[in-house]
Amino acid sequence: MPKRPDTLTSQTKWIIEVERREVETGLDWARDLFARYDTSELSSIRIGTGRGRASGVYGRCWYPTPDAPRYRISCQLPGPFPSRIPTRQPPVYRHADGSWPPIPGGCIEGISCRAEKSGVVREWKRVIGYTEARTRDEGLVWIVAHEAFHFLRHSRQIHGRNTEIEADRFADEQLHLLRRLRERWCARP
Numbered sequence: 001m002p003k004r005p006d007t008l009t010s011q012t013k014w015i016i017e018v019e020r021r022e023v024e025t026g027l028d029w030a031r032d033l034f035a036r037y038d039t040s041e042l043s044s045i046r047i048g049t050g051r052g053r054a055s056g057v058y059g060r061c062w063y064p065t066p067d068a069p070r071y072r073i074s075c076q077l078p079g080p081f082p083s084r085i086p087t088r089q090p091p092v093y094r095h096a097d098g099s100w101p102p103i104p105g106g107c108i109e110g111i112s113c114r115a116e117k118s119g120v121v122r123e124w125k126r127v128i129g130y131t132e133a134r135t136r137d138e139g140l141v142w143i144v145a146h147e148a149f150h151f152l153r154h155s156r157q158i159h160g161r162n163t164e165i166e167a168d169r170f171a172d173e174q175l176h177l178l179r180r181l182r183e184r185w186c187a188r189p
Contacts, residue, residue, distance in 0.1 A: 012039045017048035018077060018136065026140030029178055033148060037157050043070035047140065050078030056085055057133060057143040061150035071151050075143040082134045085142060087168040089127040103127055131172050138175060145174035 012034070020027065027047075034042070041064070050058070059075040062068065091113075092101045103109050103125075110126030133139035149167040152158040160166045 012042045013044040015044055015046040015048075017046070018140075022136045023047070023077075023140045024137070025178070025182075026137040026144070029141055029174075030144045030148075033145070033174070037152060038155070041070050041155060042151060043068070043072050045144075046072075046074045047144070048074070048076050050076040052078070054078060055080070056083040057139045059143045059147040061147045061154070063154055071155065073144075073147045073151060075140065075147055077136050077139045077143065079136060079139070081136050081139060082132055083139060085131045085133055085139075087129045087131050087172065088164045089129045089168075090165060091124040091126050094123040100125065104129070106130065131168075131175065133175070138178070141178050142171045142175045146171040 016023075016027070030045070034045075054076070055078055057075070057077055059073065062072040062074075064070055089104065089107055092103065094100055104127065107127050107129045110128045112123065112125050114121065114123045116122075131142060133142050146167045149158070149160075149170040150162060153160055153162040153166075160170075
């Protein structure tokens, strides 16, 4: 649900710990994304280069607690770039005859899972896909969109289920939109 015109958005603190020239387009895109929603409960958005524990991109959206009553988003871009980002895809479920559907193209099989409820057994395999962030700028767009999805869904500003699969899908869509816009800009005479 889009924000109301009277909603304050200037309360969100942007903490930028990366070279701005590497992420200028991504920062503009992120500000435009958040400007469409009510961010009055979003305390801060931190964009950094990571703490040396991972590669590629990673982030977190902290939900309000009694000690920290507003949302916080942290997005880390340690690279190197280009970077392959593992994405969670919808799982595949075992058929009644015991066979499995094929894993979608470009994806790999994740862990196998099993659940039993009231004597009914369900089995599925997680599916892992990949999205390539060609530059730190694209990595920023992807991880900010992913964490923004968690914030927007948890604060009930967009529809859907607050899962990693849906957050990854939202991030993939936003990165695709950015790339299409760039193609249009480059095609201009």
